[in-house]
Each structure stands twice: as structure tokens, then as C-alpha cells.
Amino acid sequence: MTSTIGIRGLDEEELRQAQFDAGQIRQLDAFAASRGDAQAHAGGAGLGAERVDFLGSGARE
């Protein structure tokens, strides 16, 4: 896989060798959106919830 200097790709071997990074997970938590954050974003983008049935084999409800 091609890789830019300083940027690591994600090939099979890298996934197998990957080590848990607690600092990254903490950062990930910090970016989480609450239900209210999500609804505010949707409102700002003019998005509203729609009723849509599942398609064919995707339907399980």
C-alpha cells in the first residue's frame, strides 16, 4: 500500500499488529455528539426524520 511520509496506511499486517492507543480513544470520546447535538445539526441542515420501510431482505422489523 502506498503511504505518505508520516501517514500510515491500513493494510492487513498493520491491522494484525495494531496496538491499543488509550490517548486516541480518549480523544475520540471528547468528540462524541449527544442526542441534542445531533438534532441541532439536523435542524441546521434542514434535515427532518422520515418514515421509510426497510428494503426487501434488509427488513427485519
Next chain:
Amino acid sequence: MPAQNIDLNRLFSIGRDAVTAVAGISEAEEIAMGREIAGRVLGAAPLVNDPALQSYVNRVGRWIALQSERPDLPWRFAVIESPAINAFAAPGGYVLVTRRLYEILDTEAQLAGVLAHEIAHVVRRHHVTVLQKSAALSAGAQLAQRDNRAAVINNMIGTGAEIFARGLDKSAEHEADAVGVVLAARAGYNPFGLIDVLHKMAARGSGDGSMALLFKTHPLPGDRLAQLGELLAPQVGRLPPGREPTIRRVAAGAGPLRTPSAAVPAPVVPAAPAPAEQAAPKSGIDPVQLLRGILGR
């Protein structure tokens, strides 16, 4: 005969362990496992250092997840540094999109399509199913070394990250496409966002090295489009048109987000209390203990 009886008892006992290994995994266990897996992927491909982008992707993703059957999982979304075109979902609500994939998207509806596909994997517990099967196989493979539980557990943890290299079965990918289209439509987006992205992938072709892993672990884009087309045909007239908001671009010059613990090995206990509503990772769940539980010990 005593010797035979002993062997049979041992065999039945080991059999019970294997059965326990594939028994139901609780939501808390699923979340803890997903956190471990996501943390490993982030160890290989860190977050893009653009806080506004990361918050944006979380708001979009959470909005879509709210339309699913599992709206209150501790959903986490991120753009990660990688020149590969790919996206990953880990159990419990972790969704990671590579920067290269993000940068080929033209609209928020296309981003919604990608995120909705990954959300569908989480909602339908596709990876959990594979990990459960793997646990059973691992238990079976250890029949001759029953006392070496640590080896089995380590194997399971390793499988967690490796699952992205092996991929799911094709039916799970097709189901995630079908569910993803619906979730994006329910969120008010143009339901064809995912289809647009699949067309982009098809146009790049299998010769594009940035999609090598994606092509290895997913059905070909043309097959996915054909399958989706069949499912959509009877219903396409009833789908709402949806919207295509402008997508937020990656900040110029943003590189990988460096964190102090970049080289720290996996902790025994998941770290970091999460923001209020999403107190995700149930603190106190130890991935090793969890995997022991899955393995029946």
C-alpha cells in the same frame, strides 16, 4: 473403563466451554469489545487533527444512528489518517472512516451513506457474530491445550482487530448496504448517497491500490450496486427525495492527531469516562475478563 470415562468427561467439559463461548454477548460486553478493537485501529491510524471535523462527523453519524433500532449506544465516529479508501465499524457503536475515503465525498448525503452502512453493521451485530464464531473455533483449536487459557484469550483479542483484514461475509455487506440506504433516507438525506459512493469506487476499479483491502473484504462495487438496485426497484417511488447538505472539508494542513500515549500498549481496563449522555465504555469492564467470560471461564 476409567480412562475412557475421563476422556469423555474432559471432552464434554470442553464442549460446554465452546458452547458458552458463542452464547449471547451483553451490550456492555459488546461496547467494551468494540472499544478495544477501535483503540487498536487508532493505534495504527490515528485521528485526523481537525477537532471541528471530528465533531461534525459525530453529529452527522449520531443523527443517522438516532434513526436506527439502537439509538442510544455510545456512538463514536471519526476520520482517521490513512491513504486507504475504507471505513470500519466495531461493535458497540464505533465507526471509523479513512481520510482518503472522506476526501472523495462530495456531499453530506454521501457521507451519510457511508456512515449509515457502518451503523447498520453495528445495529445488526455483524462483527459480534463473527467474533462469536471465532471464539468457538478458538476454543475448539485449544482442545489439546486446555490449560493454556491465556493463549486463547490473546488469540481472541488479536482476532478483534484482524476482523477488518478478514472482513465479513458478503451477505452481511449487502444487508448493511440495504439497511444503510434506509437509515440515511430516514435521517432526511438523499437516499442515493451510498450509491453515489459505490459508483465512485466502481469507477476507480480494482487496480486502485488504495482500495486493495476494501475490495478484498467486500463484494465488488458493481455487485453491490446490482443487489441494491434489485431491492430498491419496487420501492424507489416511495423514497423521499431527501437533502444533500454541503459536506465539511478537512482543514488545510491537518495532520495526524498526536497523543501522549501513542506508543502505550493496551490497558487492562478501558480508559476515560465519556461525556455525560454517552457514558459509553462501561468503566470497570475488563476486556480480558470479558473474553474469559465469552470463553466460558
